[in-house]
Amino acid sequence: xxxxxxxxxxxxxxxxxxxxxxxxxxxxxxxxxxxxxxxxxxxxxxxxxxxxxxxxxxxxxxxxxxxxxxxxxxxxxxxxxxxxxxxxxxxxxxxxxxxxxxxxxxxxxxxxxxxxxxxxxxxxxxxxxxxxxxxxxxxxxxxxxxxxxxxxxxxxxxxxxxxxxxxxxxxxxxxxxxxxxxxxxxxxxxxxxxxxxxxxxxxxxxxxxxxxxxxxxxxxxxxxxxxxxxxxxxxxxxxxxxxxxxxxxxxxxxxxxxxxxxxxxxxxxxxxxx
Numbered sequence: 363x364x365x366x367x368x369x370x371x372x373x374x375x376x377x378x379x380x381x382x383x384x385x386x387x388x389x390x391x392x393x394x395x396x397x398x399x400x401x402x403x404x405x406x407x408x409x410x411x412x413x414x415x416x417x418x419x420x421x422x423x424x425x426x427x428x429x430x431x432x433x434x435x436x437x438x439x440x441x442x443x444x445x446x447x448x449x450x451x452x453x454x455x456x457x458x459x460x461x462x463x464x465x466x467x468x469x470x471x472x473x474x475x476x477x478x479x480x481x482x483x484x485x486x487x488x489x490x491x492x493x494x495x496x497x498x499x500x501x502x503x504x505x506x507x508x509x510x511x512x513x514x515x516x517x518x519x520x521x522x523x524x525x526x527x528x529x530x531x532x533x534x535x536x537x538x539x540x541x542x543x544x545x546x547x548x549x550x551x552x553x554x555x556x557x558x559x560x561x562x563x564x565x566x567x568x569x570x571x572x573x574x575x576x577x578x579x580x581x582x583x584x585x586x587x588x589x590x591x592x593x594x595x596x597x598x599x600x601x602x603x604x605x606x607x608x609x610x611x612x613x614x615x616x617x618x619x620x621x622x623x624x625x626x627x628x629x630x631x632x633x634x635x636x
Contacts, residue, residue, distance in 0.1 A: 363393065363394050363395055363593060363594070363595050363596075364394050364395050364396040364397065364398065364437075364470075364593075364594055365390075365391060365394045365396075365397045365398070365591040365592070365593055365594075365602075366397075366398045366400060366477070366557055366579075366581060366591060366592040366593075366594065367397065367398070367399055367400070367559075367581060367584075367589070367590070367591040367592070368399060368400040368401050368402060368443070368479065368558075368559025368560070368581040368583075369401070369402045369443070369559045369560065369562060369581065369582070369583035369584065370383055370399075370402065370403055370404075370583075370584045370589070371402055371404070371405040371445065371583070371584070372403060372404050372405060372420075372424060373404065373405035373406065373420070374418075374420050375405075376405070376586060377586075378585075378586030378587060378606055379584045379585065379586055379589065380424075381606065382584065382587075382588070382589050382604055382606045383424075383427070383584070383589070384427050385604075385606075386589065386591075386604055387427045387428065387430065387431045388427075388430075390591075390602070390604070391431055391436060392431065392434055392435075392436055394436050394593075395436065395437065396436060396437035396438070396439060397431070397436060397437070397438055397439070397591075398439045398440075398441075398462075398477060399438070399439070399440045399441065400441045400443075400477055400478065400479055400480075400557065400558060400559045400581060401441045401442055401443025401444070401445075401446070401464070401479030401480075401481075401559055401560065402443030402444065402445045402446060402479070402559065402560070403424070403440060403443070403446055403449075404421075404424070404445060404446040404449075405445055405446075405522070406445055406446065406518045406519070406521075406522055407421075407445070407446035407447075407448050407449050407453075407518075408448065408511060408514040408515045408517075408518045409448050409450070409506075409507050409511065409514055410448075410449070410450045410451075410452035410453045411452075411511055412511065412515075413425060413452065413453065413456055415511060421453075422456075424457075425453060425456040425457040426456075426457075428457035428458060428459055429456065429457050429458045431458075432457070432458030432459065433458065437460070438457065438458055438459040438460070439459060439460045439461075439462050440454070440457075440459045440460070440461055440462065441461075441462045441463075441464050441466065441477065441478070441479050442461075442464060442479065443479045443481070443559070443560065444479065444481045444490075444494065444560065445522075447497065447498060448503070448506075448507070449461065462477065464477075464478050464479055464482070465477060465478040465547075465551065466478070467551065467554065470594065470596060471596035471597065473555065474551075474552060474553075474554035474555065475554055475555050475556075475557060475594075476547075476548075476551045476554040476555070476556050476557070477557050477558070478556065478557075478558045479558060479559055479560050480539060480558030480559055480560035480561060480580075481494065481560045482494070483539040483540060483543050483544050483547060483558070484538065484539055484540065484560070484561070485540040485543045486538075486540050489528065490528075538561050538563065539558075539561060541569075544556070544569070544578065545569055545571045548569060548571050548576055548578075549571055549572060553571060553572070553574040553576055554576075555576065555577045555578070555579070556576070556577075556578040556579070557578075557579045557581065557592065558578070558579075558580060558581065559580070559581040559583070561580060562582075562583040563580055564580050564581060564582035564583075564590065564601075565579075565580045566578070566579055566580075566599075567579075567580070579592055579599060582601075586606070587605070587606045588603060588604060588605050588606060589603075589604040590602065590603050590604060591604070
């Protein structure tokens with residue numbers, strides 16, 4: 363059994379989502395062989411040195427919660443999203459997670475899956491795709507991470523405000539995946555089942571590509587009072603809704619250090635059914 367989730371957008375300004383996530387880590391996540399977080403775990407991430415910021419322990423708390431899950435025997439795999447693409451190996455080491463490439467091919471019980479955050483498929487939004495290409499370039503990343511942490515946090519806050527303002531001005535089709543681009547993507551990836559997030563429009567979609575009937579599952583974003591993960595048991599997918607209740611109050615796990623996992627070299631994982 364493994365779980366797939368995305369778009370939690372954790373921040374100190376979302377205490378309900380954060381509490382719900384820690385409850386999930388201490389509860390249902392422990393029944394999974396592995397959890398896959400397909401981007402936007404955080405609302406923003408200015409760089410891994412944020413883990414050592416004495417004035418802000420939020421990132422350390424989240425890394426500690428993931429580490430506790432990993433130490434309990436559940437694998438943790440994380441893809442970058444459009445808000446936390448600066449997550450790096452230091453965070454992976456602290457949290458016990460594997461950082462996945464995007465896209466990432468997965469084979470489970472004879473079924474081919476392809477995992478992606480999904481933002482690269484929103485090709486109708488030319489402005490965003492230009493921004494994405496710029497900030498994912500190694501030169502931009504190296505330059506940005508060379509700046510003081512406080513300056514980076516301020517810059518990230520500005521980018522968040524600009525992103526939200528831009529979204530309000532765009533028509534809905536530009537914020538969703540492009541069907542033609544997605545079907546080309548499925549063709550290039552051997553007609554696998556696609557699982558992605560990003561659009562905040564959870565659903566199950568059918569695609570007919572070169573005579574192949576394919577599925578595309580869109581993961582849900584998490585809210586202050588509820589969240590959701592997609593469970594795969596080796597035979598079928600099942601959506602599982604999580605409700606926030608006042609009587610479930612999990613303490614934030616204490617960080618425990620241990621060696622971290624390494625990035626896969628080829629973007630492919632093979633998972634046997636538990």
